[in-house]
Amino acid sequence: MAHDLRPSHGGEGPPLPTARGRVSAAVEEYLRGAGPPPRHEDVADTAVYGDDLQLALYLCYELHYRGFAGVPETHEWDPDLLRLRAALEHRFLTALRADAPTHDSVEDALADLLVEPVDGSGVSHYLCAEGELWQLREYAAQRSLYHLKEADPHAWVLPRLWGRAKAGMAAVEFDEYGGGRPDRVHARLFADLMTDLGLDPAYGRYLDEATAEALATVNLMSLLGLHRALRGALVGHFATVEITSSPASRRLAEAMRRTGAGPAAEHFYDEHVEADAVHEQVVRHDVIGGLLAEEPHLAPDVAFGIDVTGHLEDRLADRLLGAWRTGRSSLRRPLRSEMPLTF
Structure with missing residues (x-):
């Protein structure tokens, strides 16, 4: 079932959330x-x-x-x-x-991303092996802050690139936006996933529930995207997302199947398994390669973008797994079932 991703509050954005300090x-x-x-x-x-x-x-x-x-x-x-x-x-x-660990070079940072640990212990490994449906729902709620505007923060970098880097980045973004088909826009596919999980797909709906660790991962994208001076770091961030997405999506798709989450929930991650495997090559060879061919002085920034993305993702993983392994909710307040499950 496809969803209109406009806010459910008329033509306006979502309501302001509850303040936290x-x-x-x-x-x-x-x-x-x-x-x-x-x-x-x-x-x-x-x-x-x-x-x-x-x-x-x-x-x-x-x-x-x-x-x-x-x-x-x-x-x-x-x-x-x-x-x-x-x-x-x-x-x-x-x-x-x-605070973020650092690599000496882009090559070293990319090499670490390309090696999948044999005994991985991250969030996607946990959800694939033993995650329960309520944990998948929490994961989707946390990630909805980004996935309902998937690819938007990265689009800020397009005017700051040119040549091979711009062409490669635009090609990947075109896929993220459905290749010209509104029903294939990845944000819409994620809204369908949320419906399968009994969640409200309205934009911004789970801002009050999302943790500081989840907010930080989205804030990083906006920070890097909105500053031309950080364009190299944004490219490094984007590379991290695309390189790590395919294997993680394969595990998350399996988690959705194992728990009976629903066809749209499975499809969102199945789509990313294939698409992001292709995107990885484009990002590494065309976006990073093209950028550094034109602006080699940005290499430390690209490495920083890779490193800082991993740092914040590790913080989020610690929050999620620390709660789930002790049977607690990872959210600021537990979810309630808002929509009937569709599977």
Whole structure:
């Protein structure tokens, strides 16, 4: 069943979520026209990977996508919000540069991505081997923050590339957007997956449930995509996604089949097994190869994009697996069954 991915609140974006601290509360008040932006000292004192800062940054970034119900569209370029976003980004990027493991070269970083561990213990391995349906539902809810706008953050880099890199990137993005067929757009396929799992496919529906670790993975894409100076890191991030997607999608498709999640749930990941295996070659040889042929000085940035993506994905995996292995929900609040399962 195909879904209209427009928000379910008329022509507006989703409603603003519940604030998670002083900074995100002040951002929401400002967006509503009810107060000033957060104070500098509050931004400086907030935990960089915590719920409050990550939600505040997500709110700022979402203005560049679909926005929020009741928030004027002109806030996208509000000078006070842009200054706030810059302060939040500075804290986030500084922490990432300090905390992410580093490779000496792009070649070394890519080599590690291309080697599948024999005894893998990541999220897709867990879900494939022993995951339960309720855990697959939680995983989909967390990932919906990205997958319902799949490929959009990466599209920001297209005007910053040229030649072989631009052509390769555009080719992959064309596939992500369904190859010209609206029913094949990957975000729509994910909405169908959510319906199979009894989840609400409305854009932004699970923002309140998503953890800081999940927010950080999406914030990273927006951070890298919106800054021309970080175009190399965005390409590194994109390479990580495409190289690791095919084997992980194979395991997730098997998890969907094993648990009887439904045909659309299986299809979303089956689609990525084949498509991303092809995309991997294009990204490595054309996008990265083309970029570094034109701008070899960006090699450290490409490696950084690979490394920091792995760092944040590892943090999310620790959150998910730490909860699931002890029988607890990984979400900020457990899901309720909102739609009848379709299988």
